[in-house]
Amino acid sequence: MEESDESIATLIAAHRQGPGALLPVLHAIQDEIGYIPADSVKEIAKALNLSSAEVHGVITFYHYFRSEPSASPRVEICCAESCQSMGSEKLLAHAKSVCDVHPVYCLGLCAASPAAMIDGKPYARLTPDKFDRILEKIAS
Numbered sequence: 001m002e003e004s005d006e007s008i009a010t011l012i013a014a015h016r017q018g019p020g021a022l023l024p025v026l027h028a029i030q031d032e033i034g035y036i037p038a039d040s041v042k043e044i045a046k047a048l049n050l051s052s053a054e055v056h057g058v059i060t061f062y063h064y065f066r067s068e069p070s071a072s073p074r075v076e077i078c079c080a081e082s083c084q085s086m087g088s089e090k091l092l093a094h095a096k097s098v099c100d101v102h103p104v105y106c107l108g109l110c111a112a113s114p115a116a117m118i119d120g121k122p123y124a125r126l127t128p129d130k131f132d133r134i135l136e137k138i139a140s
Contacts, residue, residue: 007032008040012047021048022058026065031120035066063104073138075099076117080106086113087127094128099135 011028015021025044029036036059045052059065063076077083077092091114095101109115112124116131123134 073119076104078107078115079103082110083114088114
């Protein structure tokens, strides 16, 4: 058994008894490994008494979950109305020119638009220059 397989089994065991355990299990796996390996879907389904289709459906429905490792850093830029009104379209266009970006709809930072989530950390009141400085800092 590989190290990630052992981690997955441990994470499933730690979260399987809670109510609505599927989302906590998926979050725990992704937080630990960085994605949810396709070969873990059957193991998750069996442990939670769900079908593989149900688990796969949740993974593919929510934009947060990934079934393959993503390029680092993971960049999500809010494209909801508040962020649009404060310049997220310009930020998104700039970000797409320098990295892989995932548009999302509402990060809950409306009062500090435009906003992004970079490797799970929220950033607000972004400009293209501020965005570049953040990526430089992450890369170093």
